[in-house]
Amino acid sequence: MQVVRLGVIGLGNMGKGHIGYLLKGEVSGVVVSAVSDSVPERLQWAKEQLGDNVGLYTDPYELMDSGTVDGVLIATPHYSHPELAIASFERGLHVLCEKPAGVYTKQVREMNEAGSRANVKFSMMYNQRTNPIYVKLKELIDAGELGEVKRTNWIITNWYRSQSYYDSGTWRATWAGEGGGVLLNQDPHQLDLWQWTISMMPKRVRAFCYFGKHRNIEVEDDVTAFVEYENGATGVFVTTTGEAPGTNRLEISGERGKIVIENHTLTFWRLRVPEPEFNKQFTGGFGEPECWKCEIPVKGSYPDHKGITQNFVNAILFDEPLIAPGEEGIKGLMLSNAMLLSTWTDGWVDLPIDEELFYHHLQERIDKSAYRKGK
Structure with a gap:
């Protein structure tokens, strides 16, 4: 060929x-x-x-x-x-x-x-996996520059969408037509990058999804989720389509400092001595490891x-x-499904999720969807 x-x-x-x-x-x-x-x-x-x-x-x-x-x-x-x-x-x-x-x-x-x-x-x-800034982030973490990951935080609230956007199609923001809101439409790339850059999926999720909070829609348009990882690390994911101006800030903390991506800049707050090592050796009352602010150069085109x-x-x-x-597409979707299921059941959700239970809850909403009734 x-x-x-x-x-x-x-x-x-x-x-x-x-x-x-x-x-x-x-x-x-x-x-x-x-x-x-x-x-x-x-x-x-x-x-x-x-x-x-x-x-x-x-x-x-x-x-x-x-x-x-x-x-x-x-x-x-x-x-x-x-x-x-x-x-x-x-x-x-x-x-x-x-x-x-x-x-x-x-x-x-x-x-x-x-x-x-x-x-x-x-x-x-x-396509965001070809963005040099996220490629560099993954490279640094994979190489051990950050040490073991301790915390992840992503505030991604610059997905502003007006009511007229949702009104432009009867299928938009409906359970029957689209299957979800901000998590399924706007955030799939961030949910993928969240797990791809650190090579870890959470072990459980507790989330609070709000449905039609800012707009007249059926599905989620405001989400705050808390996750726990197998190694003891924790994470927070915050997203909405109803705030202006929005924020896009990813912060990952590890034993050797923290990396922040914001405003198209990658900053590594690098500890001279890893925190666990400093804590073991330090005998004073107040103190913390010496930290260097490093602006990491990000080279390469974004295809x-x-x-x-x-x-x-x-x-x-x-x-x-x-x-x-292609088989990795299930990972980000698992995260969004877990956030919705946690909200619907008002409790923690272990990963991998109970797929039959999620489908049952989703089907209930599809059956009541305005899009289905209007077809």
């Missing part, structure tokens, strides 16, 4: 965005050979952009069966991601899936199992979405390791 023939399923904002940089030739070794969408106007747009040699399909399964694609990029509504991915795996097609991996982990686990049985490449569109797409293509053509393996 010299060129990957890619089928794009879903021509909403994300699907069109991906086609845009592919048309400009910003990803090598790939050609868009087919597209699928149920909206005629979107297919017409694709025809005008891509020409007459590209297959146009209203049914994604016809695209999969066409014999004109080697892999697919799934950019459809959240609920359909696992179903379409599984169907692609069954046909021997490579899969690049937009975030989130799905709405509930039971569904995504089935997708991962299908992917593991297929001899294909499977990647998630976690964003096209970086993940290029990596996916390279994995198919040259067996390049995936930056965002």
